[in-house]
Amino acid sequence: MSIAERYRQIAARKDAAALRSGRSPEEITLMAVTKTHTAEEINQAIDAGATDIGENRVQELLEKYDSVKPVRWHLIGHLQTNKVKNIIDKVVMIHSVDSMRLAKEIDKRAAAAGIVMDVLIEINSAMEDTKSGIAAEDLKDLVTEITGECANVRVRGIMCIPPMAAEPEEARPYFREAAKLFEEMKNWQLPQQRFCPDTLSMGMSGDFEVAVEEGSTIVRVGSSIFGPRNYR
Numbered sequence: 001m002s003i004a005e006r007y008r009q010i011a012a013r014k015d016a017a018a019l020r021s022g023r024s025p026e027e028i029t030l031m032a033v034t035k036t037h038t039a040e041e042i043n044q045a046i047d048a049g050a051t052d053i054g055e056n057r058v059q060e061l062l063e064k065y066d067s068v069k070p071v072r073w074h075l076i077g078h079l080q081t082n083k084v085k086n087i088i089d090k091v092v093m094i095h096s097v098d099s100m101r102l103a104k105e106i107d108k109r110a111a112a113a114g115i116v117m118d119v120l121i122e123i124n125s126a127m128e129d130t131k132s133g134i135a136a137e138d139l140k141d142l143v144t145e146i147t148g149e150c151a152n153v154r155v156r157g158i159m160c161i162p163p164m165a166a167e168p169e170e171a172r173p174y175f176r177e178a179a180k181l182f183e184e185m186k187n188w189q190l191p192q193q194r195f196c197p198d199t200l201s202m203g204m205s206g207d208f209e210v211a212v213e214e215g216s217t218i219v220r221v222g223s224s225i226f227g228p229r230n231y232r
């Protein structure tokens with residue numbers, strides 16, 4: 001199957017999962033995760049309808065940026081503060097904010113660029129040492145601090161990556177927990193221009209349908225669209 005065919009197949013599965021759970025397919029964005037894949041491969045997905053793509057690493061994003069057709073870029077991997085300046089004018093959203101220090105750097109660079117950057121807070125659902133992200137119980141303090149101090153950052157919701165699992169169903173409790181947290185967030189009284197919780201980023205190749213059933217608004221799918229990754 002070509003990348004275009006696989007992209008359309010995943011989009012159809014995402015839409016079917018939405019309908020099955022009584023949701024509207026347009027509520028959920030399919031992001032194509034492009035790490036290790038070439039600009040040419042990415043353009044094939046864009047031609048098939050991809051509107052949003054996700055890269056993990058700043059360097060890789062920059063290498064491909066000029067060769068990829070116009071599309072909405074998302075930064076989904078761990079972001080070092082010294083690299084924020086390189087992507088601030090290239091991405092529409094940063095999914096991996098997990099400290100005040102990073103938020104402040106994003107704020108400073110966004111202000112210099114004359115924009116407001118949309119961000120998600122990354123939750124480390126199972127508190128795995130190997131993953132970044134904050135504990136669920138620290139979310140409110142961090143969001144309160146960011147919205148209090150960062151005029152050029154807008155918190156749009158949360159991102160989570162559940163532990164690796166053999167079966168998609170094993171991710172469901174983590175997705176449900178994240179969805180509950182996301183619903184709680186919506187009740188927080190914080191400055192509206194800096195806080196607009198409408199995005200729940202969860203679900204990958206192995207479990208995106210479960211994530212849609214549990215309330216995801218953006219699924220991040222890589223290998224099911226582009227095939228296996230060869231890390232160089």
Ligand SMILES: *Cc1c(COP(=O)(O)O)cnc(C)c1O
Nearest residue numbers: 033056076204205220221222223
């Ligand atoms: C690589 C990656 C994905 C996509 O993973 P697949 O299993 O290939 O779909 C999603 N989210 C993040 C943060 C990733 O790093």
